[in-house]
Amino acid sequence: xxTEFAKTLDQPSQGMHTRLHLKTYILIAIMIVTGPVxxxxxxxxxxxxxxxxxxxxxxxxxxxxxxFGSFTIWAGIACLIAFxxxxxxxxxxxxxxxxxxxxxxxxxxxxxxxxxILHESVSPLHWLGIxxxxxxxxFIRNTHPRTTExxx
Amino acid sequence: xxxxxxxxxxIIVVGTGGELCVGRAMQETGQLERFRPGAAVSLLGRALRSxxxxxGVAMMTIAFFSLLLLLSFESVSFVVPVTALSYLxxxxxxxxxLGEKVAWQRWVGIGLVCLGVTIVVATK
Numbered sequence: 001x002x003t004e005f006a007k008t009l010d011q012p013s014q015g016m017h018t019r020l021h022l023k024t025y026i027l028i029a030i031m032i033v034t035g036p037v038x039x040x041x042x043x044x045x046x047x048x049x050x051x052x053x054x055x056x057x058x059x060x061x062x063x064x065x066x067x068f069g070s071f072t073i074w075a076g077i078a079c080l081i082a083f084x085x086x087x088x089x090x091x092x093x094x095x096x097x098x099x100x101x102x103x104x105x106x107x108x109x110x111x112x113x114x115x116x117i118l119h120e121s122v123s124p125l126h127w128l129g130i131x132x133x134x135x136x137x138x139f140i141r142n143t144h145p146r147t148t149e150x151x152x
Numbered sequence: 153x154x155x156x157x158x159x160x161x162x163i164i165v166v167g168t169g170g171e172l173c174v175g176r177a178m179q180e181t182g183q184l185e186r187f188r189p190g191a192a193v194s195l196l197g198r199a200l201r202s203x204x205x206x207x208g209v210a211m212m213t214i215a216f217f218s219l220l221l222l223l224s225f226e227s228v229s230f231v232v233p234v235t236a237l238s239y240l241x242x243x244x245x246x247x248x249x250l251g252e253k254v255a256w257q258r259w260v261g262i263g264l265v266c267l268g269v270t271i272v273v274a275t276k
Contacts, residue, residue: 136264
């Protein structure tokens with residue numbers, strides 16, 4: 001089914017701009033899930049490690065093991081690798097000033113996941129912030145994703 | 153206080169600068185023509201030959217370790233709203249470094265995203 005969908009995206013019968021937009025939106029969708037999840041995992045790991053002291057230098061190897069010796073940080077790094085790959089591919093299709101702010105929709109994804117999966121409560125002001133982000137992205141969506149030409 | 157200011161500058165300016173360099177590399181490399189994993193890996197592989205990728209990765213690495221260091225003694229709810237400024241820095245960099253044309257709707261959108269991110273993280 002995924003392959004069929006990929007073929008649909010590659011079909012010349014689809015308008016060039018429609019295909020460009022669809023690919024960009026799919027890559028942004030991958031970014032808005034993997035980016036915030038990766039950042040949350042990193043933050044969780046650093047909270048576990050506690051305050052970092054860089055001195056004396058003899059403690060650095062032990063510090064390195066404390067920071068990188070858990071599954072959480074590697075899961076976070078894996079998410080961020082997926083994020084940066086999708087980011088790079090999206091930048092091959094659209095402007096940086098289009099892709100970067102659109103990725104802020106990730107805050108909405110995190111809130112929705114928090115409510116429906118972790119059963120967290122989200123304050124009305126928090127939802128207002130998410131609505132403002134969505135409004136901002138809808139303004140950005142009204143501009144053409146790419147205003148420059150690729151060099152080749 | 154001075155350490156915090158330096159770390160914020162590294163995260164916002166150097167981190168966004170690194171992303172702009174990656175954007176430059178992808179401009180030079182070309183578009184993702186076929187939406188397949190093989191084509192995506194091939195494009196990313198070609199991008200690795202651009203010097204801008206490596207400059208960008210080096211700058212983002214500096215920003216990443218600055219973020220880790222800052223998060224070890226400051227809360228996410230304080231750090232992330234300040235780093236929302238990177239959306240504005242990114243738009244300015246997009247114009248001057250990548251030659252993008254930022255229409256007024258995009259400026260309004262970027263401003264709203266900055267405001268929204270600040271509210272979201274401040275209310276956590």
